[in-house]
Amino acid sequence: MTKTVSTIVIYCNPIDQIKTVLACCASITGNTVFVVDNSPTNKFQELCLSFGAQYIHTPSNPGFGASHNLAKEKFPDYDTYLIVNPDVHFSSDDAIKLIDFINKNHDVVCVVPKVIYPDGQLQRLCKLLPSPLNLFVRRFAKKLADKLDNNFELRWFSYNVAVAIPYASGCFMAVRAEIFRKIGGFDERFFMYLEDTDLSRRLSQHGKIIFYPDAIITHEFAKASYKNKRLLLVHIKSAVQYFNKWGWFFDRERNQINSEAVAKIRAVMAEAKTANPKCTESSSR
Structure with missing residues (x-):
């Protein structure tokens, strides 16, 4: 039997x-729930323990990625890490679909679900690897960003077939623990934002990242950096760190990865349409 731990920061x-x-996490049979609390006080400890979760208080607030990395130390012999945002909810059946998928497909290092808003609308979280234009223009020049985002956000993708993607959202990820440990987990230089982009890029060097539409979760997705100037600065800092690490405008590897991903996704969609002519875009359950 595989061993799974859900980490919530x-x-x-x-x-x-x-x-x-x-x-939600406690409802998954055989799943260990691990909470890392970066709040100034431990007022949530009793609540977490009441759900049978293991709890650690880190008031120094080391950041999103660094906090999730604690799972490597606390649960070194586990098979699957579920990286779970606190603003999501889901059924145990949907979580188990992801766990089963990654355990049955050994060439897969990460699998992510279809994500919807509380009103049932689709969140387009499958993306290509970003360029500086994708991140900076979309934040400060919306009209130009809309043109760039058509491909970056894969707005033409149907979200009704399983495909390999280069960039997965960290709001909910099922990750092969062996590979997560091998690459050192999240890069802790990213306090918050872009840590999932960086993780996706490093994970994909060891296997496939799969979008799996049969599993669906709900995500509130507050877009806090659009409302808070301090978080906006954190977001910008992370973007600069990311491009300093991987390359700014002349990142050939990014271009190759994105081109291959687009070609494969379009091919899978075409195959699915041929097999099922009524196959159309689905924006919710």
Whole structure:
């Protein structure tokens, strides 16, 4: 039997939000729930323990990635790490679909679900690897960004077939623990934002990252950096760190990865359409 741990990183989240995600994680049979609390006080400890979660308080707030990396140390012999945002909710059946998929497909290092908003609308979280234009222009020049985002956000993708993608959202990921440990987990230089982009790029060097539409979760997705100037600066800093690491405008590897991903996704979509002519875009359950 495989061993799975769900890691949730919280920071002064609404208590009802924490209760919801704890209940979701606790409902997965055989799953260990691990909470890293970066809040100034440990006021959520009793709540977490009441759901049977293991709890660690890190008031120094080392960041999203560094906090998730603690799972490597606490659970070194586990098979699958579920990286779970506190602002999501899901059924145990959907989580198990992802766990089963990654355990049955040994060439897969990470699998992510279809993600919807609370109103049922689709969140387009499958993306290509970003260029500086994708990140900076889309934040400060919306009209130009809309043109760039058509391909970057794969707006033409149907979201109804399983495909390999180069960039997966960190709001919910099932990751092969062996590979996560091998690459050192998240790069802890990223306090918050772009840490999932960087992780995706390093994971994909060891296997496939798969979008799996049969599993569906709900994500509140607050886009906090669009509302908070301090978080905007954190976002910009992370973007600079990311491009300093991987390359700015002349990143040939990025271009190759994106081109191959687009070709393969279009091929899978064409094959699915041939097999099922009524196959159309689905924006929710």
